[in-house]
Amino acid sequence: MIKRFNRWFDDRLGASGFVRTALNKVFPDHWSFMLGEIALYSFLLLLLTGVYLTFFFEPSLKEVMYHGSYAPLKGVEMSQAYESTLHLSFEVRAGMVMRQMHHWAAIVFLAAIVVHVGRVFFTGAFRRPREINWVVGCSLLVLAMANGFAGYSLPDDQLSGTGLRIAYSIALSIPLGGTWVAYLLFGGEFPSESIISRLFVIHVLFLPLLILGLLGAHMAILWRQKHTQFRGKGKTEDNVVGSRLWPSYALKSVGFFFIVSAVVALLGGVAQVNPIWLYGPFRAADVSAASQPDWYVGWLDGALRLFPGWEIRAFGHTIPAVFFPGVLLPTVSFGLLFGWPFIEARFTKENEREYHLLDRPRERPLRTGIGVGVISFYVVLFFAAATDVLATVFDVSVTGLLVTFRAVLIALPPVAASVTYRLCKEANALPDEEGTAPVVSRTPSGAYVLDDHGGGNGSNGASRADGVDHADTPAPEPSPGA
């Protein structure tokens, strides 16, 4: 029956050859290759929960009076966007858990992307022939950030309105075209009539489609180019060692999707995220202390806080201080990120052949050092976005904190980079630990077998008994540090 069914399709589509190859495709089993899957599956959860939310969300700034169940806001004038978010949180069945899962999935999605980018960077998986996929992946990071910000802005609560106000000012700060850009994005002066409905289309249609398309491209390219893999027994530049797609890898991956869903659902159920009813409806005249963006925009907020108020006048134009941290910094950051494979290839001249075996981070002290230095820079910026909360919690001066953060921002990256560089160099000078660890095994007859000179570099710890029976000698003490 199934055979006939299959044949019917195969006669018409001729797909059996392709399907057979596809099912036999081999995936590496290393845990760090699943980071991208966390991102993929949290994106899937974002789509699923997001669809549910669109049934109830009203992307409109029309003023209405609140008559819902949340007592402290009864009778307050607010936008339909805010009112419908309150409604879907309090009255719609499963609305709250869907909203919270959506938000947590976004937080996890971005975190997974960042860690995935880090894995690809530190192992050199971006080298020829994978530069295109690096660029596609970086675009996904940018789009995910943009979509996160758009989603965060939709409910029209006090916090999201504050974020939009900052975004508007950043757009305004662009020299020459700033006013145009701000008006183009917002459709007029802040707060414009149309911003929420525009953000809605951007958030639920435009950016998700782009992300979906690029995600498809990302995986199609991965499929075509095959996986990279760490060096090890039987692994060469021309093969991939791991599990076949069907059945082992597919089942494992489906299981992992359930795990990601479970973690996101758990967070959505037990941990409150973005309690907009406490922040109140957006009013342009109001602002709250401790206003922060979601974590992935935190580095930009931190940069805005730390940058001194330098205003430059040149050629009859004023460049406001906001321009440097708000426009220049992200442009340079993403420029360097996108361009890294090409920059590195230029300096190392490693562009003559294809690289399918990965580096271990310590084998590339310079790249690893630069990576750690750059990460420390953005981590400092991220923490700087919390200066007011840190000052309150730890009872220190917020002005002093800002000055300290500026100093740390300049001093830490070179220190972190050079310490990492030294550590990698030292680690490289040591012999491979797998080769030096003495292996003591006991034979069925009760004899102890000692092998203290493993297989050397790359043997992957394959135990090699020296064939001598050490039954009379006591087992040696494990050497320190082994």
Add this chain to the structure above:
Amino acid sequence: MARRGGTVLLVVAGLISVLVTALHPAAAIEAPGTDGDIQRGHELYTPGCSSCHGLHAEGTRRAPPLLGVGAASVDFWVSSGRMPLKTGGRQAVRKPPEYDRKQIDDLIAYVTSLDPGGPPVPELDLARADLVEGGELFRSNCAACHGAVAIGGALASGRQAPPLRPASAVQAAEAIRIGPGAMPSVGPDTFAHDQLEAVVRYVESLDHPDDPGGSGLGHAGPIPEGFVGWLVGLGALLLACFWIGERE
């Protein structure tokens, strides 16, 4: 089984009624400081306060005069433990009060006997206060420094707007009227008495916000949310990767 169910129901009902009372403070809160003893207040003032505020509350280089500050001011500073001042620090910080209720009333009686001006301790009837109006007033007047959920905020030069959770209703009302530290004082011409009660009721409600969705994570906004997302969310998923993936 049925009986146990009944007990559970009773306990739940009791808990709910406690919660409801906490959310809607019932009767009027009696204003303190009306029946203090001037003489005993003087006896407490001389060793406790005069070294900074002067023997007759006339003020010194170290501290302002207390003439005409009013009962609300004395009660706020002393009952919140900010006075007597902890040495050092840029700001008077809340600590366990040094004097008991009776002694504070005596101090109030003594200080107000020197000059009877200044705002009295507000008498609050929170049961009739308008929670919604209080929320609107709080968000446009208080949230800028104390934060939308009243967790406090940083001010310039190492000062801070403290979290409002530890303040009692009366202390919150007194603070609005007297404007302690960097806070402006808001008189009855700006906030009428019923508006004062409304704000205080909203501040009190923030202590136990009507708040679904699980743990509030301190209500400090996206920062704790980001940490939970990384440590709990991504952390758990990394462990899962470790569990089902290869590790060598």
